[in-house]
Amino acid sequence: MTTLATGTAAQARAAGQPSPDEPVVIVEGLHKSYGALHVLKGVSLTVRRGEVVVLIGPSGSGKSTFLRCLNRLIDPEQGRIVVAGYEMTSPKTNLPRARRHIGLVSQHFNLYPHMTAAQNVMEGPVTVLRTPREEARRRAVELLGRVGLADKVDIHPRQLSGGQQQRVAIARALAMDPAVMLFDEPTSALDPELTGEVLDVMKSLADAGMTMLIVSHEMHFAFRVANRVVMFDEGVIIEEGPPAEMFSRAREERTRRFLSQLLSWEAEEGELVAHDSEGAAGAGGGGGEGGG
Numbered sequence: 001m002t003t004l005a006t007g008t009a010a011q012a013r014a015a016g017q018p019s020p021d022e023p024v025v026i027v028e029g030l031h032k033s034y035g036a037l038h039v040l041k042g043v044s045l046t047v048r049r050g051e052v053v054v055l056i057g058p059s060g061s062g063k064s065t066f067l068r069c070l071n072r073l074i075d076p077e078q079g080r081i082v083v084a085g086y087e088m089t090s091p092k093t094n095l096p097r098a099r100r101h102i103g104l105v106s107q108h109f110n111l112y113p114h115m116t117a118a119q120n121v122m123e124g125p126v127t128v129l130r131t132p133r134e135e136a137r138r139r140a141v142e143l144l145g146r147v148g149l150a151d152k153v154d155i156h157p158r159q160l161s162g163g164q165q166q167r168v169a170i171a172r173a174l175a176m177d178p179a180v181m182l183f184d185e186p187t188s189a190l191d192p193e194l195t196g197e198v199l200d201v202m203k204s205l206a207d208a209g210m211t212m213l214i215v216s217h218e219m220h221f222a223f224r225v226a227n228r229v230v231m232f233d234e235g236v237i238i239e240e241g242p243p244a245e246m247f248s249r250a251r252e253e254r255t256r257r258f259l260s261q262l263l264s265w266e267a268e269e270g271e272l273v274a275h276d277s278e279g280a281a282g283a284g285g286g287g288g289e290g291g292g
Contacts, residue, residue, distance in 0.1 A: 023082075024049050024180050024211045025070065030079035032065055039065045040076065041235040047180070047213060052206045054222040054243075055215045057232030058258060063215045066232070067182050070213070071102040084179035100128060103173030103181040107188045109165040111157040111172075117144055118153045121172045129176070136175075143171040147201045163194030167201055174205075181205065183214040219262050223247060231255045 025047040032040040040062045047053050055063040068074040070081060072088050072095055081088040086098035111120050121140035125131035131139075144153050147167040157165050166186060173181060183202065187195040199221045206212060206225045216222065222229055223243045230240040231252070239252045247263070250256045 022049070023047060024051075024084055025213065026080070026082040027066075027070070028080040030066065030069060030076050030081065032062075032069060032074065032076045039235055040069070040079075042079075043232075043235070043237055045230065045237065047211060049179075049211050050209045051227045052210075052212045052214070052225055053228045053230055054226040055213065055230050055232060056217070056219075056222070056258070056262075061232040062235040063232040064184050067184050067213060067215055068104075070182060071099050071104060073104075096128075100176055101179040103176060103178035104184070105166070105169050105173055105181065105186050106184040107186060109157070109162075109169045111165055111168055113157050116154045116156055117149060117160070117168045117171075120157070120168055121175050124172065124176050139175060140171070143174050144168070146204075147171050148197065161194055162190045163197045166190065166194075166198045170198075170201055170205075180211040180213065183212065183216070185215050185217070187216070187218060217262060219247070219259070231258070233258075 023046045025045070027043060027045045030040050030043040031038070043062070043066055045053075045066075055067065057063050065074055069076045070083055070088065072081075076089065079089065083098065084101040086101070087093050088095070088098060112123065115123065118137060118140040121143055122131075122133070122136035125136040125139065126133055141150075141153055144150060147170055149164060149167055149171070152160060152164060152168075157168070160168065170186075186202070187198050190198065195218070199218060202212070202214070202221070203225050214222075214226075226243050228240055229243045229246045231238050231246070231250075231254075233254050239246070239250060239255045241250075246255065247259060250259060
């Protein structure tokens with residue numbers, strides 16, 4: 001049965017993807033500058049299959065730039081990137097082929113307005129993978145059902161809410177059977193009521209074993225779903241660890257100050273209650289250990 005996670009091990013090997021015991025993402029010494037502004041300063045990170053890693057940090061810290069370097073939407077000046085077995089920084093790599101294995105969902109839905117939800121989801125498989133239209137349609141309907149949009153298959157984007165459009169965008173990315181999903185602040189353009197429905201879909205992906213890197217300020221989601229939280233500041237990773245540890249006893253003062261501001265705001269909004277150290281460790285320890 002098809003799931004929200006990636007395909008079979010045989011398909012992974014045929015696509016050049018790593019086996020389940022190998023990292024899906026390897027980044028070593030990544031640098032990126034815009035003129036005199038050094039946005040990434042030697043960032044390194046490894047993500048294993050099935051891990052959910054949430055990238056946090058203040059605006060301008062480099063986390064979104066890092067995410068978009070992974071599929072080479074942004075070109076780094078220095079460093080090595082390997083995703084799903086593809087050397088993304090090698091001039092010999094066929095980037096269009098490599099990008100088939102990397103799903104990206106951003107705050108902008110970027111749906112084709114003249115196409116229905118199903119047509120948006122099946123466009124990639126039909127045009128890129130040469131999947132027969134009937135097969136692509138069946139897959140699109142299945143994926144839309146899995147993100148809670150079974151009754152919106154033949155609806156155009158203008159007739160959908162922002163949260164529904166974002167769920168179509170997630171289904172569209174999943175239609176390519178990616179080895180890893182990248183989420184760049186996927187709920188930042190949504191109001192609180194619509195945010196929840198998108199986060200529920202993302203949690204279901206995590207539960208199904210999808211490898212995910214997520215740039216987000218949704219700390220409640222990170223606490224419940226992430227295996228690791230990675231803190232960016234001024235172009236470097238200053239700290240990382242399981243969410244229970246990061247939220248209750250972060251080592252770095254900068255991390256503690258940043259999280260305190262976010263958690264206080266969410267508590268005021270009624271989205272996250274304060275956890276003491278003992279409660280946080282009990283609630284989140286299993287998720288951290290599960291990430292390997």
